[in-house]
Amino acid sequence: MPICAICGEEVEHVTKCKMCGEKFCSDCGEPDEKLCIYCVDEDDDWDDDEDFKEDEDAEEEDEE
Numbered sequence: 425m426p427i428c429a430i431c432g433e434e435v436e437h438v439t440k441c442k443m444c445g446e447k448f449c450s451d452c453g454e455p456d457e458k459l460c461i462y463c464v465d466e467d468d469d470w471d472d473d474e475d476f477k478e479d480e481d482a483e484e485e486d487e488e
Contacts, residue, residue, distance in 0.1 A: 426447065428449035430446065433449065437449070439453065439458055441459055446462075
């Protein structure tokens with residue numbers, strides 16, 4: 425049986441994270457998104473940064 429790289433448990437199925445490559449179980453990430461718990465947090469932070477940048481761009485356009 426495969427072992428989850430995050431929790432260390434033997435599980436029936438693991439998913440390989442598309443960002444870091446770690447193999448994780450369904451308890452340690454989002455298998456549908458193919459993101460482990462660590463990369464889900466990073467992906468959320470990145471999305472927040474993108475939203476912030478888009479807001480800044482919109483403000484600059486309003487000022488012109």
